[in-house]
Amino acid sequence: MSSKYWVILVGALTLFVASCSDDDNPVTPPPNDDTVAPSTITDLTAGQPTGTTITLTWTAPGDDGDIAEADHYDIRYATFSITDDNWESATAVGSPPEPTVGGAQQSFTVGGLNSNTIYYFAIRAADEVPNWSGTSNVASARTHLAGNWTVYTTLNSELPSDTINDIAIELYTERYLATALGLAHLDGTDWSVYDTSGSDIISNDLMTVAIDGSGIKWIGSRNAGVSSFDGAVFDSLTSTNSGLTSNAIRGIAVDAVDDVWFGTVGGGLCQFDGNIWTDYRTGNSDIHSNIINAISFDDDGNLWIGFDLGGIDKFDGVNFEHYDASGALSASQVTSIAAGQTTMWFGSEIGVFSLSGSSWVNYNSSNSGLAHDLVFCVAVEPSGIKWFGTLNGLCRFDGTNWTTYTTQNSSLPDNVVRSVQLDSFGNIWIGTEGGLAVFND
Numbered sequence: 180m181s182s183k184y185w186v187i188l189v190g191a192l193t194l195f196v197a198s199c200s201d202d203d204n205p206v207t208p209p210p211n212d213d214t215v216a217p218s219t220i221t222d223l224t225a226g227q228p229t230g231t232t233i234t235l236t237w238t239a240p241g242d243d244g245d246i247a248e249a250d251h252y253d254i255r256y257a258t259f260s261i262t263d264d265n266w267e268s269a270t271a272v273g274s275p276p277e278p279t280v281g282g283a284q285q286s287f288t289v290g291g292l293n294s295n296t297i298y299y300f301a302i303r304a305a306d307e308v309p310n311w312s313g314t315s316n317v318a319s320a321r322t323h324l325a326g327n328w329t330v331y332t333t334l335n336s337e338l339p340s341d342t343i344n345d346i347a348i349e350l351y352t353e354r355y356l357a358t359a360l361g362l363a364h365l366d367g368t369d370w371s372v373y374d375t376s377g378s379d380i381i382s383n384d385l386m387t388v389a390i391d392g393s394g395i396k397w398i399g400s401r402n403a404g405v406s407s408f409d410g411a412v413f414d415s416l417t418s419t420n421s422g423l424t425s426n427a428i429r430g431i432a433v434d435a436v437d438d439v440w441f442g443t444v445g446g447g448l449c450q451f452d453g454n455i456w457t458d459y460r461t462g463n464s465d466i467h468s469n470i471i472n473a474i475s476f477d478d479d480g481n482l483w484i485g486f487d488l489g490g491i492d493k494f495d496g497v498n499f500e501h502y503d504a505s506g507a508l509s510a511s512q513v514t515s516i517a518a519g520q521t522t523m524w525f526g527s528e529i530g531v532f533s534l535s536g537s538s539w540v541n542y543n544s545s546n547s548g549l550a551h552d553l554v555f556c557v558a559v560e561p562s563g564i565k566w567f568g569t570l571n572g573l574c575r576f577d578g579t580n581w582t583t584y585t586t587q588n589s590s591l592p593d594n595v596v597r598s599v600q601l602d603s604f605g606n607i608w609i610g611t612e613g614g615l616a617v618f619n620d
Contacts, residue, residue: 229590238283295323387429389431439451531554531565573591
Protein backbone atom coordinates (compact mmCIF):
# COMPACT_ATOMS: atom_id res chain seq x y z
CA MET A 180 0.00 0.00 0.00
CA SER A 181 1.10 3.52 -0.68
CA SER A 182 1.39 6.28 1.85
CA LYS A 183 1.31 9.99 1.18
CA TYR A 184 3.40 12.56 2.97
CA TRP A 185 2.98 16.29 3.13
CA VAL A 186 5.71 18.69 4.13
CA ILE A 187 4.71 22.04 5.61
CA LEU A 188 7.37 24.72 6.01
CA VAL A 189 6.66 27.28 8.68
CA GLY A 190 9.57 29.67 9.04
CA ALA A 191 12.58 27.64 10.09
CA LEU A 192 10.33 24.78 11.31
CA THR A 193 9.65 21.87 9.07
CA LEU A 194 6.63 19.73 10.16
CA PHE A 195 6.15 16.30 8.69
CA VAL A 196 2.59 14.93 8.78
CA ALA A 197 2.04 11.34 7.79
CA SER A 198 -1.21 9.91 6.66
CA CYS A 199 -1.90 6.20 6.53
CA SER A 200 -4.55 4.54 4.55
CA ASP A 201 -7.59 3.14 6.48
CA ASP A 202 -6.58 -0.44 5.91
CA ASP A 203 -3.26 -0.19 7.74
CA ASN A 204 -2.99 -2.25 11.00
CA PRO A 205 -3.98 -0.25 14.16
CA VAL A 206 -1.40 0.36 16.84
CA THR A 207 -1.43 -2.46 19.45
CA PRO A 208 -1.26 -1.18 23.05
CA PRO A 209 1.68 -2.43 25.03
CA PRO A 210 1.04 -5.54 27.13
CA ASN A 211 0.06 -5.09 30.83
CA ASP A 212 3.09 -6.06 32.84
CA ASP A 213 1.22 -6.12 36.24
CA THR A 214 1.66 -9.68 37.45
CA VAL A 215 1.66 -9.02 41.20
CA ALA A 216 -1.51 -10.23 42.93
CA PRO A 217 -2.96 -8.81 46.14
CA SER A 218 -1.58 -10.46 49.25
CA THR A 219 -3.47 -13.40 50.73
CA ILE A 220 -5.74 -12.65 53.67
CA THR A 221 -4.60 -14.58 56.74
CA ASP A 222 -6.67 -13.12 59.60
CA LEU A 223 -10.27 -13.77 58.53
CA THR A 224 -12.60 -14.26 61.52
CA ALA A 225 -16.31 -15.11 61.74
CA GLY A 226 -18.50 -14.07 64.66
CA GLN A 227 -21.46 -12.04 66.00
CA PRO A 228 -23.96 -14.68 64.86
CA THR A 229 -27.72 -14.28 64.79
CA GLY A 230 -30.26 -16.80 63.60
CA THR A 231 -29.61 -15.83 59.96
CA THR A 232 -26.35 -13.84 59.82
CA ILE A 233 -22.64 -14.09 60.61
CA THR A 234 -20.22 -11.15 60.47
CA LEU A 235 -16.77 -11.53 58.91
CA THR A 236 -13.76 -9.34 59.72
CA TRP A 237 -10.32 -9.21 58.11
CA THR A 238 -7.42 -6.96 57.18
CA ALA A 239 -7.67 -5.62 53.62
CA PRO A 240 -4.82 -6.58 51.28
CA GLY A 241 -3.30 -4.11 48.82
CA ASP A 242 -3.29 -4.08 45.01
CA ASP A 243 0.28 -5.28 44.58
CA GLY A 244 0.88 -7.29 47.69
CA ASP A 245 0.03 -4.91 50.53
CA ILE A 246 0.33 -1.67 48.52
CA ALA A 247 -2.67 0.54 47.53
CA GLU A 248 -6.09 -1.11 47.15
CA ALA A 249 -7.25 -4.36 45.61
CA ASP A 250 -10.02 -4.16 43.04
CA HIS A 251 -12.61 -6.67 44.25
CA TYR A 252 -13.31 -9.69 46.48
CA ASP A 253 -14.75 -13.14 46.02
CA ILE A 254 -16.25 -14.23 49.36
CA ARG A 255 -17.52 -17.78 49.65
CA TYR A 256 -19.26 -19.85 52.32
CA ALA A 257 -20.30 -23.47 52.75
CA THR A 258 -21.34 -26.01 55.36
CA PHE A 259 -18.05 -27.82 54.65
CA SER A 260 -14.50 -26.58 55.13
CA ILE A 261 -13.39 -24.67 52.02
CA THR A 262 -10.21 -25.58 50.13
CA ASP A 263 -8.70 -24.67 46.77
CA ASP A 264 -10.06 -27.93 45.39
CA ASN A 265 -13.70 -27.31 46.38
CA TRP A 266 -13.71 -23.50 46.02
CA GLU A 267 -16.13 -23.54 43.10
CA SER A 268 -18.58 -25.68 45.08
CA ALA A 269 -18.88 -23.06 47.82
CA THR A 270 -21.57 -20.37 47.59
CA ALA A 271 -20.42 -16.96 46.40
CA VAL A 272 -21.69 -13.99 48.40
CA GLY A 273 -23.67 -11.53 46.34
CA SER A 274 -22.49 -7.90 46.33
CA PRO A 275 -19.38 -8.25 48.49
CA PRO A 276 -17.83 -4.99 49.76
CA GLU A 277 -15.19 -3.13 47.79
CA PRO A 278 -11.66 -3.43 49.15
CA THR A 279 -10.29 -0.59 51.22
CA VAL A 280 -6.68 0.52 51.41
CA GLY A 281 -4.26 -2.23 52.29
CA GLY A 282 -3.86 -2.73 56.05
CA ALA A 283 -7.27 -1.34 56.99
CA GLN A 284 -9.82 -3.43 58.88
CA GLN A 285 -12.94 -4.53 57.00
CA SER A 286 -16.11 -6.29 57.99
CA PHE A 287 -19.09 -7.72 56.17
CA THR A 288 -22.27 -9.43 57.38
CA VAL A 289 -23.34 -12.50 55.42
CA GLY A 290 -27.12 -12.96 55.54
CA GLY A 291 -29.70 -15.49 54.44
CA LEU A 292 -28.16 -18.32 56.49
CA ASN A 293 -29.98 -21.20 58.13
CA SER A 294 -30.33 -21.20 61.90
CA ASN A 295 -28.26 -23.38 64.22
CA THR A 296 -25.83 -24.31 61.43
CA ILE A 297 -22.02 -24.22 61.24
CA TYR A 298 -20.77 -22.23 58.24
CA TYR A 299 -17.24 -21.95 56.84
CA PHE A 300 -15.98 -18.81 55.08
CA ALA A 301 -13.00 -17.86 52.88
CA ILE A 302 -11.99 -14.86 50.71
CA ARG A 303 -9.90 -14.24 47.62
CA ALA A 304 -8.89 -10.75 46.47
CA ALA A 305 -8.15 -9.59 42.91
CA ASP A 306 -6.65 -6.55 41.24
CA GLU A 307 -7.94 -4.99 38.01
CA VAL A 308 -6.08 -7.42 35.69
CA PRO A 309 -7.28 -9.59 37.48
CA ASN A 310 -4.49 -11.23 39.42
CA TRP A 311 -6.02 -13.33 42.19
CA SER A 312 -4.65 -13.78 45.67
CA GLY A 313 -4.50 -17.15 47.32
CA THR A 314 -7.42 -18.46 49.36
CA SER A 315 -7.57 -16.93 52.82
CA ASN A 316 -7.57 -18.86 56.03
CA VAL A 317 -10.93 -20.52 56.65
CA ALA A 318 -13.10 -19.08 59.47
CA SER A 319 -16.22 -20.72 60.87
CA ALA A 320 -19.11 -19.93 63.18
CA ARG A 321 -22.49 -21.41 64.06
CA THR A 322 -25.64 -19.38 63.52
CA HIS A 323 -27.94 -19.00 66.48
CA LEU A 324 -31.19 -20.81 67.08
CA ALA A 325 -34.09 -19.28 65.22
CA GLY A 326 -35.95 -16.36 66.77
CA ASN A 327 -35.90 -12.60 67.15
CA TRP A 328 -34.11 -10.98 70.08
CA THR A 329 -33.95 -7.54 71.64
CA VAL A 330 -31.50 -7.09 74.51
CA TYR A 331 -31.33 -4.27 77.05
CA THR A 332 -28.35 -3.77 79.36
CA THR A 333 -26.86 -0.95 81.38
CA LEU A 334 -24.67 -0.22 78.35
CA ASN A 335 -27.45 0.36 75.79
CA SER A 336 -30.40 1.44 77.94
CA GLU A 337 -31.32 3.13 81.21
CA LEU A 338 -31.47 -0.11 83.17
CA PRO A 339 -30.05 0.60 86.63
CA SER A 340 -28.64 -2.93 86.96
CA ASP A 341 -28.10 -5.92 84.71
CA THR A 342 -29.42 -8.24 87.45
CA ILE A 343 -33.15 -8.60 86.82
CA ASN A 344 -34.84 -10.59 89.60
CA ASP A 345 -38.48 -10.27 88.54
CA ILE A 346 -40.69 -8.83 85.80
CA ALA A 347 -44.33 -7.70 85.91
CA ILE A 348 -46.32 -6.80 82.79
CA GLU A 349 -49.20 -4.32 82.79
CA LEU A 350 -51.55 -3.72 79.86
CA TYR A 351 -49.74 -3.98 76.52
CA THR A 352 -46.56 -1.95 76.81
CA GLU A 353 -45.87 -1.47 80.51
CA ARG A 354 -43.08 -3.54 82.03
CA TYR A 355 -41.79 -3.20 85.59
CA LEU A 356 -38.47 -4.78 86.51
CA ALA A 357 -37.28 -5.54 90.02
CA THR A 358 -33.51 -5.15 89.77
CA ALA A 359 -30.58 -5.25 92.17
CA LEU A 360 -30.33 -1.44 91.98
CA GLY A 361 -33.89 -0.19 91.86
CA LEU A 362 -37.20 -0.42 89.99
CA ALA A 363 -37.09 0.05 86.21
CA HIS A 364 -40.16 0.90 84.15
CA LEU A 365 -40.17 0.36 80.38
CA ASP A 366 -43.15 1.96 78.65
CA GLY A 367 -42.78 1.03 75.01
CA THR A 368 -39.35 2.52 74.38
CA ASP A 369 -39.23 5.00 77.28
CA TRP A 370 -37.42 4.19 80.53
CA SER A 371 -38.01 5.43 84.07
CA VAL A 372 -35.90 4.37 87.04
CA TYR A 373 -36.88 4.60 90.71
CA ASP A 374 -34.22 4.21 93.38
CA THR A 375 -33.59 5.50 96.88
CA SER A 376 -31.58 8.47 95.60
CA GLY A 377 -34.43 9.90 93.55
CA SER A 378 -37.65 8.48 95.03
CA ASP A 379 -39.23 7.13 98.21
CA ILE A 380 -38.95 3.49 97.18
CA ILE A 381 -38.10 1.41 100.23
CA SER A 382 -34.92 -0.20 98.87
CA ASN A 383 -32.81 -0.63 95.77
CA ASP A 384 -32.26 -4.35 96.34
CA LEU A 385 -35.53 -5.67 94.90
CA MET A 386 -36.63 -9.29 94.59
CA THR A 387 -40.18 -9.33 93.25
CA VAL A 388 -42.89 -7.14 91.74
CA ALA A 389 -46.63 -7.62 91.07
CA ILE A 390 -49.46 -5.39 89.82
CA ASP A 391 -53.01 -5.44 91.18
CA GLY A 392 -56.24 -4.77 89.31
CA SER A 393 -56.21 -1.06 90.05
CA GLY A 394 -52.70 -0.65 88.69
CA ILE A 395 -50.88 -0.43 92.01
CA LYS A 396 -47.39 -1.85 91.80
CA TRP A 397 -46.24 -3.94 94.78
CA ILE A 398 -42.48 -4.21 95.08
CA GLY A 399 -40.81 -6.62 97.48
CA SER A 400 -37.26 -6.04 98.69
CA ARG A 401 -34.65 -8.50 99.85
CA ASN A 402 -34.67 -7.38 103.50
CA ALA A 403 -36.34 -3.95 103.81
CA GLY A 404 -40.06 -4.63 103.32
CA VAL A 405 -42.51 -3.63 100.59
CA SER A 406 -43.25 -0.50 98.56
CA SER A 407 -46.58 0.18 96.90
CA PHE A 408 -46.51 2.55 93.93
CA ASP A 409 -49.50 4.16 92.21
CA GLY A 410 -47.41 5.71 89.45
CA ALA A 411 -46.74 8.88 91.44
CA VAL A 412 -46.28 8.09 95.13
CA PHE A 413 -44.45 5.31 96.97
CA ASP A 414 -45.76 4.01 100.31
CA SER A 415 -43.57 1.82 102.49
CA LEU A 416 -44.80 -1.22 104.39
CA THR A 417 -42.60 -2.91 106.96
CA SER A 418 -42.89 -5.20 109.94
CA THR A 419 -42.98 -2.11 112.19
CA ASN A 420 -45.64 -0.04 110.43
CA SER A 421 -47.91 -2.75 108.98
CA GLY A 422 -49.04 -6.34 109.38
CA LEU A 423 -46.02 -7.70 107.55
CA THR A 424 -44.40 -10.36 109.70
CA SER A 425 -41.00 -10.17 107.95
CA ASN A 426 -39.21 -7.60 105.80
CA ALA A 427 -37.63 -10.29 103.61
CA ILE A 428 -40.04 -10.69 100.69
CA ARG A 429 -39.63 -13.47 98.13
CA GLY A 430 -43.02 -13.64 96.43
CA ILE A 431 -46.05 -11.39 95.81
CA ALA A 432 -49.34 -12.53 94.26
CA VAL A 433 -52.70 -10.81 93.73
CA ASP A 434 -55.96 -12.75 93.96
CA ALA A 435 -59.25 -12.31 92.08
CA VAL A 436 -60.60 -9.73 94.57
CA ASP A 437 -57.34 -7.73 94.58
CA ASP A 438 -56.09 -8.92 97.94
CA VAL A 439 -52.29 -8.89 97.93
CA TRP A 440 -50.36 -11.86 99.32
CA PHE A 441 -46.75 -11.81 100.44
CA GLY A 442 -44.46 -14.80 100.85
CA THR A 443 -41.78 -13.97 103.39
CA VAL A 444 -38.61 -15.46 104.78
CA GLY A 445 -39.23 -16.31 108.44
CA GLY A 446 -42.64 -14.66 108.70
CA GLY A 447 -44.80 -17.07 106.71
CA LEU A 448 -47.65 -15.84 104.51
CA CYS A 449 -49.26 -12.41 104.80
CA GLN A 450 -52.55 -11.24 103.26
CA PHE A 451 -53.56 -7.58 102.82
CA ASP A 452 -57.02 -6.56 101.58
CA GLY A 453 -56.26 -2.84 101.58
CA ASN A 454 -57.25 -2.38 105.21
CA ILE A 455 -56.77 -5.57 107.19
CA TRP A 456 -53.72 -7.78 107.47
CA THR A 457 -53.88 -11.52 108.07
CA ASP A 458 -50.85 -13.70 108.59
CA TYR A 459 -50.45 -17.47 108.37
CA ARG A 460 -47.54 -18.95 110.27
CA THR A 461 -46.70 -22.31 111.76
CA GLY A 462 -47.79 -21.00 115.16
CA ASN A 463 -51.28 -19.92 114.12
CA SER A 464 -52.17 -22.08 111.09
CA ASP A 465 -51.43 -25.37 109.36
CA ILE A 466 -48.95 -23.83 106.93
CA HIS A 467 -45.97 -26.16 106.63
CA SER A 468 -43.13 -23.62 106.97
CA ASN A 469 -42.50 -19.95 107.62
CA ILE A 470 -39.71 -19.75 105.02
CA ILE A 471 -41.37 -19.12 101.65
CA ASN A 472 -39.58 -18.79 98.30
CA ALA A 473 -42.50 -18.55 95.84
CA ILE A 474 -46.26 -18.11 95.69
CA SER A 475 -48.73 -18.27 92.78
CA PHE A 476 -52.46 -18.71 92.18
CA ASP A 477 -53.96 -21.36 89.92
CA ASP A 478 -57.03 -20.88 87.72
CA ASP A 479 -59.31 -22.13 90.52
CA GLY A 480 -58.11 -19.49 92.96
CA ASN A 481 -55.94 -21.79 95.05
CA LEU A 482 -52.69 -20.29 96.33
CA TRP A 483 -49.65 -22.52 95.91
CA ILE A 484 -46.77 -21.90 98.28
CA GLY A 485 -43.19 -23.13 97.71
CA PHE A 486 -40.97 -23.48 100.75
CA ASP A 487 -37.28 -23.57 101.45
CA LEU A 488 -36.61 -27.22 102.40
CA GLY A 489 -40.29 -27.83 103.07
CA GLY A 490 -42.10 -28.92 99.93
CA ILE A 491 -45.32 -27.24 98.78
CA ASP A 492 -48.65 -26.18 100.28
CA LYS A 493 -51.94 -25.50 98.50
CA PHE A 494 -54.21 -23.03 100.30
CA ASP A 495 -57.87 -22.74 99.28
CA GLY A 496 -58.55 -19.84 101.65
CA VAL A 497 -59.47 -22.13 104.53
CA ASN A 498 -57.29 -25.22 104.54
CA PHE A 499 -53.64 -25.94 103.81
CA GLU A 500 -52.86 -29.16 101.93
CA HIS A 501 -49.26 -30.31 101.84
CA TYR A 502 -47.44 -31.82 98.83
CA ASP A 503 -43.96 -33.26 98.76
CA ALA A 504 -43.40 -35.32 95.56
CA SER A 505 -42.79 -38.51 97.55
CA GLY A 506 -40.40 -36.68 99.84
CA ALA A 507 -38.16 -35.31 97.09
CA LEU A 508 -38.97 -31.65 97.77
CA SER A 509 -38.70 -31.74 101.57
CA ALA A 510 -34.92 -31.48 101.24
CA SER A 511 -34.92 -28.97 98.39
CA GLN A 512 -35.75 -25.35 97.75
CA VAL A 513 -38.88 -24.75 95.72
CA THR A 514 -37.93 -21.63 93.78
CA SER A 515 -40.87 -20.93 91.47
CA ILE A 516 -44.45 -21.93 90.65
CA ALA A 517 -46.60 -21.67 87.52
CA ALA A 518 -50.03 -23.02 86.67
CA GLY A 519 -50.85 -24.80 83.43
CA GLN A 520 -54.36 -25.70 82.32
CA THR A 521 -54.39 -29.02 84.16
CA THR A 522 -50.88 -29.22 85.60
CA MET A 523 -48.90 -27.30 88.19
CA TRP A 524 -45.20 -26.70 87.53
CA PHE A 525 -42.58 -26.15 90.19
CA GLY A 526 -38.97 -25.07 89.80
CA SER A 527 -36.51 -26.30 92.36
CA GLU A 528 -32.80 -26.85 92.93
CA ILE A 529 -33.23 -30.48 91.82
CA GLY A 530 -35.01 -29.78 88.55
CA VAL A 531 -38.60 -29.17 87.50
CA PHE A 532 -41.58 -30.99 89.00
CA SER A 533 -45.01 -31.28 87.42
CA LEU A 534 -48.13 -32.24 89.35
CA SER A 535 -51.23 -33.44 87.50
CA GLY A 536 -53.87 -34.75 89.84
CA SER A 537 -51.79 -36.87 92.17
CA SER A 538 -49.09 -37.76 89.62
CA TRP A 539 -45.63 -36.24 89.91
CA VAL A 540 -42.95 -36.06 87.21
CA ASN A 541 -39.44 -34.79 87.85
CA TYR A 542 -37.42 -33.41 84.91
CA ASN A 543 -33.74 -32.90 85.56
CA SER A 544 -30.49 -32.60 83.66
CA SER A 545 -29.97 -36.36 83.77
CA ASN A 546 -33.32 -37.59 82.46
CA SER A 547 -34.36 -34.74 80.13
CA GLY A 548 -33.14 -31.78 78.12
CA LEU A 549 -33.20 -29.46 81.14
CA ALA A 550 -29.98 -27.43 81.01
CA HIS A 551 -29.35 -27.36 84.77
CA ASP A 552 -30.99 -28.75 87.89
CA LEU A 553 -31.20 -25.33 89.54
CA VAL A 554 -34.36 -23.75 88.11
CA PHE A 555 -35.11 -20.16 89.11
CA CYS A 556 -38.35 -19.50 87.23
CA VAL A 557 -41.17 -21.15 85.30
CA ALA A 558 -43.69 -19.76 82.79
CA VAL A 559 -46.41 -21.62 80.86
CA GLU A 560 -47.85 -20.39 77.58
CA PRO A 561 -51.59 -20.82 76.85
CA SER A 562 -50.52 -23.31 74.16
CA GLY A 563 -48.88 -25.43 76.86
CA ILE A 564 -45.25 -24.64 76.01
CA LYS A 565 -43.16 -24.34 79.16
CA TRP A 566 -40.19 -22.03 79.75
CA PHE A 567 -37.65 -22.65 82.51
CA GLY A 568 -34.97 -20.20 83.59
CA THR A 569 -31.96 -22.07 84.92
CA LEU A 570 -28.42 -21.51 86.10
CA ASN A 571 -27.26 -22.48 82.61
CA GLY A 572 -29.68 -20.93 80.15
CA LEU A 573 -33.33 -20.71 79.16
CA CYS A 574 -35.14 -23.97 78.35
CA ARG A 575 -38.21 -24.44 76.17
CA PHE A 576 -40.26 -27.64 76.54
CA ASP A 577 -43.23 -28.40 74.29
CA GLY A 578 -44.07 -31.66 76.03
CA THR A 579 -41.77 -33.70 73.80
CA ASN A 580 -38.84 -31.60 72.62
CA TRP A 581 -36.37 -29.52 74.59
CA THR A 582 -34.50 -26.46 73.34
CA THR A 583 -31.94 -24.57 75.40
CA TYR A 584 -30.98 -20.97 74.64
CA THR A 585 -27.61 -19.81 75.94
CA THR A 586 -25.12 -17.05 75.28
CA GLN A 587 -23.39 -19.44 72.88
CA ASN A 588 -26.34 -20.21 70.59
CA SER A 589 -28.57 -17.14 70.97
CA SER A 590 -28.57 -13.48 71.96
CA LEU A 591 -29.38 -14.30 75.59
CA PRO A 592 -27.25 -11.78 77.53
CA ASP A 593 -26.40 -14.14 80.40
CA ASN A 594 -26.96 -17.82 81.19
CA VAL A 595 -28.28 -17.18 84.71
CA VAL A 596 -32.01 -16.64 84.05
CA ARG A 597 -33.86 -15.26 87.07
CA SER A 598 -37.28 -14.37 85.67
CA VAL A 599 -39.48 -15.27 82.69
CA GLN A 600 -42.79 -13.59 81.83
CA LEU A 601 -45.12 -13.79 78.80
CA ASP A 602 -46.87 -10.82 77.22
CA SER A 603 -50.03 -10.70 75.12
CA PHE A 604 -48.05 -10.40 71.88
CA GLY A 605 -46.33 -13.78 72.29
CA ASN A 606 -43.04 -12.29 73.46
CA ILE A 607 -40.94 -13.92 76.16
CA TRP A 608 -39.46 -11.41 78.62
CA ILE A 609 -36.33 -12.79 80.24
CA GLY A 610 -34.56 -11.33 83.25
CA THR A 611 -30.96 -12.47 83.63
CA GLU A 612 -27.87 -11.51 85.58
CA GLY A 613 -26.58 -9.86 82.42
CA GLY A 614 -29.57 -7.78 81.37
CA LEU A 615 -33.09 -8.03 79.96
CA ALA A 616 -33.97 -9.94 76.79
CA VAL A 617 -37.16 -9.99 74.74
CA PHE A 618 -37.57 -13.06 72.55
CA ASN A 619 -40.12 -14.21 70.00
CA ASP A 620 -39.69 -17.62 68.43
